[in-house]
Amino acid sequence: LTFSVALVVCGLVGLSAGTCTSPKVSASSYTPADSQVLAAIPFIAEFTLECGNGEKPALYADVGGALVPVSTSMDGAKHQVSWVKTLKEAAKGDVTVPLYDADGYTQLRRARDKGEEATVTPLVSIVVSYPGSYSGPLFNSEHFALFLSALVFYLAFSSKSKLLA
Amino acid sequence: MLRFVILVFCGLFCQLNADEGSARVLLAKQIHNKYLVEGMDIVVKYSLFNVGDSAATNLQVVDNGFRAEDFDVVSGQLQFKLDRLAPSANTSQTVVVRPRKFGYFNFTAAEVSYSGSEGSSVVLTGLSSDPGQGVIIAARDYDKQFSSHFLDWAAFAVMTLPSLGIPFVLWYSSKSKYEALLLKKD
Numbered sequence: 371l372t373f374s375v376a377l378v379v380c381g382l383v384g385l386s387a388g389t390c391t392s393p394k395v396s397a398s399s400y401t402p403a404d405s406q407v408l409a410a411i412p413f414i415a416e417f418t419l420e421c422g423n424g425e426k427p428a429l430y431a432d433v434g435g436a437l438v439p440v441s442t443s444m445d446g447a448k449h450q451v452s453w454v455k456t457l458k459e460a461a462k463g464d465v466t467v468p469l470y471d472a473d474g475y476t477q478l479r480r481a482r483d484k485g486e487e488a489t490v491t492p493l494v495s496i497v498v499s500y501p502g503s504y505s506g507p508l509f510n511s512e513h514f515a516l517f518l519s520a521l522v523f524y525l526a527f528s529s530k531s532k533l534l535a
Numbered sequence: 536m537l538r539f540v541i542l543v544f545c546g547l548f549c550q551l552n553a554d555e556g557s558a559r560v561l562l563a564k565q566i567h568n569k570y571l572v573e574g575m576d577i578v579v580k581y582s583l584f585n586v587g588d589s590a591a592t593n594l595q596v597v598d599n600g601f602r603a604e605d606f607d608v609v610s611g612q613l614q615f616k617l618d619r620l621a622p623s624a625n626t627s628q629t630v631v632v633r634p635r636k637f638g639y640f641n642f643t644a645a646e647v648s649y650s651g652s653e654g655s656s657v658v659l660t661g662l663s664s665d666p667g668q669g670v671i672i673a674a675r676d677y678d679k680q681f682s683s684h685f686l687d688w689a690a691f692a693v694m695t696l697p698s699l700g701i702p703f704v705l706w707y708s709s710k711s712k713y714e715a716l717l718l719k720k721d
Binding site: 400402404406407408409410412413414416428438439441442443444448450452453454506507510511512514515518522 | 567568569570571572575576578580595596609610611612614615616617618619620624625626627628629630631677681683684685687688691692699
């Protein structure tokens, strides 16, 4: 009797866990190409997640070491993970964001609270790439014009001095 | 009499603590721009903080401040929901919009609605911080000040060529004539 009760309990737990089987994610990310007027660089990743068993689990993302909940659009179709970095901190390259479901999140939180290295495999991972952005011209055209006119003046003056010498 | 007074006092005390254990969500809306320019990105960041004692559930954030005819949403969602925000937890959402018009624009507050405790049917609402009024500069004025102007300087160089070139040509022609005369003499 106890064995059958235990089996039923395990079965119920399995049903209520809501784990996502064979997750498929399609993501699109955005980082600005021109950051001249910006005070911080945004990194935005929008994605849709499809589970084999039709589950819609609550997701958590590891953004820069902190675990944050993932927001969903009002119609529930798209999710979004986003953060901003100041112009000095933003580095070129790809940032991988692991996504965890509720179980993975609690396991990771517990491991991090204890201070030990966590080896929780994420549900999926999405990649946000930042190839750098245009932050203004290297040198201003007026500085270049000044340098060029100084060069022309120097050439003319030196050749004149040579002639008169 | 004394017992009655004590009872009333306990009742009052309990009433004061009735709302302990409710979630309280604060929403901050920040614009991360040096300048606001027509046709260039505006980075809007919404930060949610739960300063209450229990988790907030069924959070919904709506920002109707960026109308579709005035702004293009480049990336991100202006209306989003969150299942659960634990106490003392925070999260953020970033949206990039591009203004279609220039002029004075009043950045209004976004609204957040959530349930104070798990399974509660009471919906609490709040407003975000108000970034206030900003000036969206016309693209033409921005280019006048900040573009590289290389074409303008190239045109200037071409225009200075006559005033430099004509005296040089005159001197060179007379110099070569004089040297030719000298050679002829020898």
